Amino acid sequence: MIEDPEKAWAPKPEEGCLHHHHPEEIAECALLDGQVKLLQPAQGYRVAIDPVLLAAAVPARPGERLIELGCGSGAASLCLLTRVAGLDVTGLELNHELAALAQRNAALNGVKLDVVVGNLLSPPGELPIQVDQVFMNPPYLPANAATASPTATRAAANVEKEAELSHWIAAALDRLSAGGRLTLIHRADRLDEILSLLRGKAGEARILPLRAFRDRPAKRVIVTVRKSKRAPLLLLPDLVLHEPGGGFSAAAEAVLRRGDALNLVP
Numbered sequence: 224m225i226e227d228p229e230k231a232w233a234p235k236p237e238e239g240c241l242h243h244h245h246p247e248e249i250a251e252c253a254l255l256d257g258q259v260k261l262l263q264p265a266q267g268y269r270v271a272i273d274p275v276l277l278a279a280a281v282p283a284r285p286g287e288r289l290i291e292l293g294c295g296s297g298a299a300s301l302c303l304l305t306r307v308a309g310l311d312v313t314g315l316e317l318n319h320e321l322a323a324l325a326q327r328n329a330a331l332n333g334v335k336l337d338v339v340v341g342n343l344l345s346p347p348g349e350l351p352i353q354v355d356q357v358f359m360n361p362p363y364l365p366a367n368a369a370t371a372s373p374t375a376t377r378a379a380a381n382v383e384k385e386a387e388l389s390h391w392i393a394a395a396l397d398r399l400s401a402g403g404r405l406t407l408i409h410r411a412d413r414l415d416e417i418l419s420l421l422r423g424k425a426g427e428a429r430i431l432p433l434r435a436f437r438d439r440p441a442k443r444v445i446v447t448v449r450k451s452k453r454a455p456l457l458l459l460p461d462l463v464l465h466e467p468g469g470g471f472s473a474a475a476e477a478v479l480r481r482g483d484a485l486n487l488v489p
Contacts, residue, residue: 249324254298256480258305260331262324263296270298272464272479273443277360277408278302279478279485280431280445285309287355290398292343292391293317297325297336299360304334306482313337313351343394344386350398357395358406361388363413388413392420399450406447406487408433414444418456427454429487432461447487459487 252261254275263270278299283289286309291300294314304310314336316322322340329336341347362383386394388409395405405425409417411432418428425448432441441461462485464475477483 254302255305255482258482259298259301261296261298261301261328262331263298264320264324268295270296273360273408274299275302275479276433276443276445276485277358277406278306279483280408280447280487281356281358281406282404282447282484282486282488283307283310283356287311288351289313289356289358290315290351290354290395292357292359292395293361294325294336294338295321297328297338299358300325300336301328301332301334302482303358304329304336305332306484311335313339313354315339315341315343315346315350317342342386344390346394346398352398353400354398354403355400356404356406357398359391359395360408361391363410388416389420392417396424396450401451403450404447405450406445408443408445411441411444414446417444417446421448425450425452426456427452428456429459430456431459431485431487434461434463436465436467437463445485445487 248265249262250265252263252270253259254261254270261270275298279302281289281303283303285307288311291312291314294300294316297314300312300314304312314325316325316338317340319340322338325336325338339347339349341350364382365387366383399405414430421428427449429447431445433443433445434441462474463472466472471479478485
């Protein structure tokens with residue numbers, strides 16, 4: 224049994240990093256049971272299961288243009304591109320080193336991912352102006368709610384800095400065409416804030432609660448909405464990630480190993 228619910232979000236070694244370090248301190252990792260190869264910094268922020276779950280929730284169709292805000296080393300975009308062929312995906316990443324790794328990872332996996340280095344507070348001109356979908360995994364904690372990690376990449380991934388949650392959502396909506404879709408994964412205890420920021424700007428919300436264990440409160444939610452649409456909110460049945468003994472549930476295995484979609488929309 225995993226006693227700390229937060230630890231239930233970290234992948235076991237066979238689902239995450241293989242801990243093969245290169246001389247430049249890059250770890251070679253695998254996602255989706257080896258379907259996606261991922262190079263990431265050996266120290267600092269470590270990709271867990273949230274980007275994989277996010278990618279599974281994006282209802283993308285071939286031919287669509289998408290942006291991932293804060294793409295990091297490319298985990299979510301690569302998982303999405305592995306599941307859905309024929310997408311035009313651009314990632315925006317503030318950190319130059321992570322952006323370079325995302326480009327290397329795209330080449331490593333034989334997929335096309337355009338990565339733009341820049342700040343979502345002042346997006347660079349290379350970022351597409353209007354797209355069909357935006358997806359993102361913003362930092363989970365407000366700046367005043369936690370002491371940031373001394374490791375820069377981990378701090379940027381976990382704790383907001385100049386760009387707060389309101390800025391992330393505004394940047395996403397700004398890039399979406401009318402009726403375009405935003406999908407994000409975040410902490411369940413910030414759902415009320417997310418919905419308040421979207422009110423009047425996007426609707427047709429579908430919310431998927433994520434529980435580490437069946438008898439624990441949901442720690443994460445995946446939210447998907449459509450810009451300029453008004454329709455009732457729909458709360459979907461929970462996805463329970465772990466069995467009582469600690470192993471992944473069958474539903475979670477289907478997403479995390481096989482790469483199945485999380486069908487939040489019909």
